[in-house]
Amino acid sequence: MAFTVSRDKLSTVNVWQVTTSTDFELGPFPDAPGYETAAKLDEEDSLAKYRERFVVHDPTLIYLDGNSLGRQPREAREIVDQVMSPEWSERLIGSWNDRWWDLQLDLGDLLAPLVGARPGEVVVSDSTSVNLYKLAGAAVRARPDRTRIITDDLNFPTDVYVLDGLARSHGLELTVVPSDQTFGPVEEILEEIDDRTALVSLSHTAYMSGYTYDMGLINAAAHDAGALTLWDLSHSAGAVPVDLEGTRTDLATGCTYKYLNGGPGSPAFLYVRESHQRSLENPIAAWWGHTSPFDMSLEFEPTDGIRRFHTGTMPILSLAAVEPGIRLALDAGIEAIRRKSVLLTSYFIEQWERHLARLGFELASPADPDRRGSHVSLRHDDGWRVTRALIEIAGVVPDFRSPDTVRFGFAPLYTSFSEIHTAVQRLERLVEQGMHETIDASRTKVT
Numbered sequence: 001m002a003f004t005v006s007r008d009k010l011s012t013v014n015v016w017q018v019t020t021s022t023d024f025e026l027g028p029f030p031d032a033p034g035y036e037t038a039a040k041l042d043e044e045d046s047l048a049k050y051r052e053r054f055v056v057h058d059p060t061l062i063y064l065d066g067n068s069l070g071r072q073p074r075e076a077r078e079i080v081d082q083v084m085s086p087e088w089s090e091r092l093i094g095s096w097n098d099r100w101w102d103l104q105l106d107l108g109d110l111l112a113p114l115v116g117a118r119p120g121e122v123v124v125s126d127s128t129s130v131n132l133y134k135l136a137g138a139a140v141r142a143r144p145d146r147t148r149i150i151t152d153d154l155n156f157p158t159d160v161y162v163l164d165g166l167a168r169s170h171g172l173e174l175t176v177v178p179s180d181q182t183f184g185p186v187e188e189i190l191e192e193i194d195d196r197t198a199l200v201s202l203s204h205t206a207y208m209s210g211y212t213y214d215m216g217l218i219n220a221a222a223h224d225a226g227a228l229t230l231w232d233l234s235h236s237a238g239a240v241p242v243d244l245e246g247t248r249t250d251l252a253t254g255c256t257y258k259y260l261n262g263g264p265g266s267p268a269f270l271y272v273r274e275s276h277q278r279s280l281e282n283p284i285a286a287w288w289g290h291t292s293p294f295d296m297s298l299e300f301e302p303t304d305g306i307r308r309f310h311t312g313t314m315p316i317l318s319l320a321a322v323e324p325g326i327r328l329a330l331d332a333g334i335e336a337i338r339r340k341s342v343l344l345t346s347y348f349i350e351q352w353e354r355h356l357a358r359l360g361f362e363l364a365s366p367a368d369p370d371r372r373g374s375h376v377s378l379r380h381d382d383g384w385r386v387t388r389a390l391i392e393i394a395g396v397v398p399d400f401r402s403p404d405t406v407r408f409g410f411a412p413l414y415t416s417f418s419e420i421h422t423a424v425q426r427l428e429r430l431v432e433q434g435m436h437e438t439i440d441a442s443r444t445k446v447t
């Protein structure tokens with residue numbers, strides 16, 4: 001049977017629904033090469049059972065954007081409902097003493113094993129950008145005789161903005177090491193690190209290409225030069241094993257709304273190595289980091305431990321919704337998640353080579369799984385319209401990054417191999433038929 005995907009607009013939100021038609025075949029495609037391999041991998045998939053733990057509103061819609069926003073865990077609604085009632089509706093302000101006041105610390109300890117940290121080293125707090133500013137600010141204050149911050153052009157642009165603003169406000173030099181836009185410029189970064197360097201700040205897994213750094217190598221070089229390191233784990237946490245303790249990482253931050261499935265705009269997390277917690281100073285001193293916040297003293301006295309790097313009152317509804325996604329990842333185990341991630345991305349690359357390379361799609365992610373996260377990027381001269389056509393016609397949701405990159409994110413807890421096979425077949429047919437050329441080339445606010 002053939003189907004087509006139509007789009008209805010409700011206010012400013014795009015909603016895709018599947019309706020019977022003969023315009024575009026959505027599959028599955030059992031006669032296409034790779035189908036039997038996908039079916040076998042799905043049969044052997046020990047994580048397949050986790051898919052039912054997530055809300056899948058439309059099973060015909062193939063969602064390959066978990067590297068931007070993860071699916072909603074079913075338990076998230078229960079958690080939020082509990083906060084709404086009885087915690088808020090009945091207990092009112094009493095719930096601060098019951099549970100809310102330390103919730104960000106409890107969730108930090110829960111999350112810590114997923115990033116190779118110890119209890120008391122992680123707090124769920126603020127946004128990634130705010131956390132980056134706090135941690136980078138603490139680092140340069142701790143190295144007052146040094147004048148340089150080093151990053152690269154694979155780093156998330158906001159991270160570069162934050163580091164640049166911090167450098168300018170402190171009279172420092174920000175060095176942005178150029179790359180080939182796919183692989184991290186490792187040797188060039190190592191050459192740049194010197195005795196003037198205060199901080200090296202990079203994304204562990206690059207947002208554009210998925211390139212994943214050897215954290216231990218960079219940390220060792222920075223420490224040999226007397227510098228501190230700060231890693232953005234936003235595209236790693238929950239999909240790629242991270243060993244902050246073993247690699248002797250100083251500082252880290254990351255979001256919870258990608259592979260940790262915490263919800264849109266859910267609070268981020270930050271990590272400060274225990275040995276640094278007393279010596280580093282949070283540049284945004286605020287009452288939740290005060291040793292006695294309800295004494296209402298006008299003199300700030302930082303508390304001990306990771307809490308001193310927290311700032312103000314947390315959004316409890318959003319904070320509470322982070323918990324189910326963390327628990328699902330812990331239950332599945334990060335090593336099992338990584339094994340499936342490698343299989344998913346490798347299978348997609350095999351399908352790209354077989355079906356898509358001839359249509360002008362260029363692999364823009366490392367072929368080596370040891371250097372690749374859980375998303376794969378393809379470049380195409382008409383990447384924006386291809387992306388929109390995939391969503392609006394073919395019922396496949398990736399995302400687009402300027403100028404020409406289509407990103408496909410594979411979340412091991414709910415993405416199947418059969419979905420990848422079907423998605424590639426839909427994409428191949430879409431481009432072969434030139435259907436992407438019918439799409440308006442103007443950009444939406446969110447790409």
